[in-house]
Amino acid sequence: MMKRKHKFGCTGAVVIAVCLAAAAIAVMKLTDIGAFARIKTEISLIVDPIDEANVSSKDDDWQLILINADNPLPDDFSVELTTLANGHKIDSRVYPYLQQMFDDARSQGIMPAISSSYRTRDEQQSELDQKKEEFIHQGYSPAAALEAAKTWAALPGTSEHQAGLAVDITGADASVQSPDIVWNWLKSNAHKYGFIRRYPPDKVGITGINNEPWHFRYVGKAAAEEIYKRGLCLEEYLKIIRRTPSASR
Numbered sequence: 001m002m003k004r005k006h007k008f009g010c011t012g013a014v015v016i017a018v019c020l021a022a023a024a025i026a027v028m029k030l031t032d033i034g035a036f037a038r039i040k041t042e043i044s045l046i047v048d049p050i051d052e053a054n055v056s057s058k059d060d061d062w063q064l065i066l067i068n069a070d071n072p073l074p075d076d077f078s079v080e081l082t083t084l085a086n087g088h089k090i091d092s093r094v095y096p097y098l099q100q101m102f103d104d105a106r107s108q109g110i111m112p113a114i115s116s117s118y119r120t121r122d123e124q125q126s127e128l129d130q131k132k133e134e135f136i137h138q139g140y141s142p143a144a145a146l147e148a149a150k151t152w153a154a155l156p157g158t159s160e161h162q163a164g165l166a167v168d169i170t171g172a173d174a175s176v177q178s179p180d181i182v183w184n185w186l187k188s189n190a191h192k193y194g195f196i197r198r199y200p201p202d203k204v205g206i207t208g209i210n211n212e213p214w215h216f217r218y219v220g221k222a223a224a225e226e227i228y229k230r231g232l233c234l235e236e237y238l239k240i241i242r243r244t245p246s247a248s249r
């Protein structure tokens, strides 16, 4: 009886081991499929040709400048600004497109308002300091508060607001129209005017900035159309169009 039980125990162990091995293989296969899918996505992004007319030339570089934590603005950066009636400032070359977007939105019953636009280096520093304070009030240590603040406000020199190319847009009157309605309209229409929703929720891992439905960045109409159509973020788009042929590496 004991012997039989023991034997059954052994058989049970073998069955379990076989099951575990099968499960491990299944997991490996799933992982492989995942990896393959990722590779396939990357390749399709690379080989799928971008319309020649949409590829930027040197003349477009000002509007495709990448500004993020790893790519600060050059120290000698300067920009010609246009001051709007509400006191907000924007790159003069962008102004007509912003105005057109607002005019068209309003004609469709949307009530947008600019809540932030061009910021100087000092204003950007204040923005970051303010965010940091908010986290300190929530009980964060100063170091942790700074790290948390950086996911909401960029370090001076690394904000698109400092380039005059970005605007934060909200609703003109939340008691009449929810900002969500404004953001949804912009999400579907901003590309027609050369703007992109710069920090979408599904790209936080790449941009390093939390979902900001209000932050719109001017990149030019051709780039904005491609970015919108393909569901890219600016970092991904620039990687595709600025790929260098391997021979010239």
Ligand SMILES: [Zn+2]
Binding pocket: 116, 161, 166, 167, 168, 214, 215, 216
């Ligand atoms: Zn912003």
